[in-house]
Amino acid sequence: MIRAASVPPRRKRRTPTRAFQRIYTRIDRITKATCTVKAEGVGYEELAMVAGRPAQVVKIVGDEVTLQVFAGTEGIPTDAEVVFLGRAPNLRVGDALAGRFFNAYGDPIDGGPEPDGEPREIGGPSVNPVRRERPSELNVTGIAGIDLNNTLVTGQKIPFFADPDQPFNQVMALVALRAKADKIVLGGIGLTNDDHLYFRNSFENAGALHRIVVFMNTTEDPPVERLLVPDMALTAAEYFAVEKKEKVLVLLTDMTLYADALSIVSNRMDQIPSKDSMPGSLYSDLARIYEKAAQFKAGGSITIVAVTTLSGGDITHAIPDNTGYITEGQLFLRRDTEVGKVIVDPFRSLSRLKQLVIGRKTREDHPQVMNAAVRLYADAANARTKLENGFDLTHYDERTLDFARDYSRDLLAIDVNVGPDRMLDRAWELFGQYFSPEEVGIKQQLVDTYWPDDA
């Protein structure tokens, strides 16, 4: 330990030594991320401390045990102390988690005491699909671009697909605070310190600190530690959703950095990469996390809102591509230069679960109003293309452009905060202002009820 101490430890770790723990002091092989030690009776995925740094068993061949050292192996000597803890990574769950900030290992970083609670292994088993309830509860955000076109439902999992310069963290914080969740669990994955503080301040200003739990890995922390954050956050979420029957919202930002960490590990384990240098198991790895979103029969729910940053808007990259196949839709933000605001893009965004609530938990005209408005907005996009190519516009084209401007400003912009009925009324007003009922093409019975009188 003397030589280990000469390399400054990143963080003070307690290495609890108990009588039954096995300690080894001869490491046979050290790579950038792993070390291999001869040991017996070690369990797969068991946690260990290597020279005081947390590590996990990733391979057992005979008596050779390979450990992945989360913080990296810099400065680890061959005679470092390896202590096996006899358990997989766990989190002490209990009501005391509320209002607290933790690191990727579940240790407090807010200066408070270690919370009391029952230890629970992270990354636990999946919910039996027959024990799930079909999500059916509306999650109102007030952001009409989400509520109108991409309605969120509790128990859903949905990411923002966004370029790094877009205000996704701000929108996510807004969604979290307005969604009336009993608990908000934030998993910060390679978050900048500034964004970390932003979340902290927003929750504090909204008086929501008592109902949040934060697991934070910032850019200052080792990247491989990020692999623990979603599992920690979801273990906490499962406690509140299953045992306390609470409505839990989990925010995970940024999942692209999580996938990057996976590729680092798989690379160091000499695995053959598949598309975009990502491990072949990327789909399963991401699904394991996102599928923790669930509506439980007993009443609790876990909703996951995540962020997947894109590179130049490319959704065919393996990370957004696999994510899209797993999540129940995706939200795209885009700057609309016409109205000078950031909007929720109605073309590329999608909430797959909206069909379960729109027109059922919201007003009957919601599905048709939503579709008609998007169709007219698409006509406007065609008209704009015509304009850019120097063609004349028809009267109809011009009206669609006017409609698109108002629709974008009053309904799609992320700074809009209106209730579900009001947003539908506003859409009808716009239809009446610019179009005839035939052009809007909504079921006659709804037109009879909702078409504005003064149009």
Add this chain to the structure above:
Amino acid sequence: MKAAIDPTRGAVEGIISNLVHVRTDGPVAQNEICFIHHEGTPLMAEVIEVLHDRAYVQVFESTRGLRAGASVEFAGHMLEATLGPGILSRNYDGLMHDLDAMTGVFLRRGEYPPALDETREWDFRPLVTSGARVRAGDSLGEVLENGIAHRIMVPFELSGRYTVESLVRPGPRRISDAVATLRSERGDGVPVTMVQRWPVKRALRVYRDKPRPFRLLETGVRIIDTLNPIVEGGTGFIPGPFGSGKTVLQQAISRQAEADVVIVAACGERANEVVDLFTEFPELDDPWTGRKLMERTTIIANTSNMPVAAREASVYTAMTIAEYYRSMGLKVLLLADSTSRWAQALREMSNRMEELPGPDAFPMDLSAIISNFYSRAGIVRLNDGRTGSITLIGTVSPAGGNLKEPVTESTKKVARCFYALSQRRADSKRYPAVDPIESYSKYLEYPELRETLRARIAPDWLDNVDELKSVLLRGREAAEQINILGDDGVSIDTHLAFWRSEIVDEVILQQNAFDAVDARTPLERQEYMVRAVLDTVRAELAFDGYEDANPYFKRVINTLKQMNYAAFGSPDFESFEKRLEEILEERRAEAVEVGP
């Protein structure tokens, strides 16, 4: 394979994720099942490679906590499906364990409840008499399972001819009660119960022959039935990027298709989609029998968060159940969503085995595996002359939406219907987003199908469908010209060609899967609407200019769409039809005065 009385045993030597090395003390077979004993819990696994006395096994569970030295017991058989009455309306995991019989909210490792209810009594009715000559797959009797005649058959593993020595009298029997005794030609007696097992990776071939498919399988989805129909015993696949509506389309097919039995293999997909089925199918009516949909359905759920190795098994389990019901002479529809996830599971394992990778790191034999799977579908003539069929529709989730990837390409080689979902159509909310021009049904080339289509629908049906397709093609060309040359740069005829294809697109191709009426269009109604649309498209109309035509065609389309939303033949339907006629009259070429 060895008898179970002296099982081979072994001990765990190495663990890399769900790949476990086992040192064995005796013979093991490729694909043999074994159980690893971890702290009193048996973890099911399958042998995937053998080297000397070491077996490499893939564990169907998480291996967390597993230690070197753990004892292993080999089962002496491959992964098997349990076949007997009671499969319908059940929800299984990929290894055919009854999900509803499991305890707790979370899945527990090593909890393997049986597939069938051992205590339930079924009313057995013999179909043959003592002395009858039978062979594997022949019916001995039947029980009524959810209104379907479930045949009790001569065990599939028997080869050669047998004589029925005795049969029980009609009455209630449990699945493991003996219902018959057969005598082989060598004189051995074979007791027969109502339950049997079959290894899922082996095709069940108890039929006389496999003719070419010749009968339409109605799905009620217009873009499939009208444009590119699938047939009883046919194979099709639906590739599409995420968000293009694969699942909605597949669920619509599973609800509406003209099948006796529907097997849904939810393979590596979202759990909430399976929950949709769990929630809706017990409530929804089967449009063909009026019973509940769940009664004809079995769901094999290996969702994306369930153990990866079982994902591969799940599609084979589903196929074996489908083959079982086909052997009874039933029309089975098998939906596999998604075969890409299954291929990915193969890739993960191949990677852990450090095999040399093929394209995109998939195993080299991927193409052979896929074609072998699809070849198990088909219509068959049974020994007694009746037919049974498995219609297989798989979805493919191509990485990045790019159809030039190994799973799509391998599937395209074997599946005869291709329903390409287009991102562009999905973006403009034209659902189902099946591309009408890229997609095809090879079965339309089969003379035997063309004949049955003409007989069942109308003598001129195929000509009408061809006309629809050319209207769509001409419309696509027109749209391109308008895009390049501008509205003013093309003739009014080009605009009309565009609008005519829009009518076909909006009224025939697009269909609202969430509207109670529009969701399912029976064949008769499809025929009616195709005629209505063709009459509209063929009408000679006159316009002063394209600005005049655009709002006019919007009214035409709107009226036709209202017909789609109204109950067939209802007063509403007829009034919209009348309105359509009035709108058409406004512009009929002979009725309009055109300047010189």
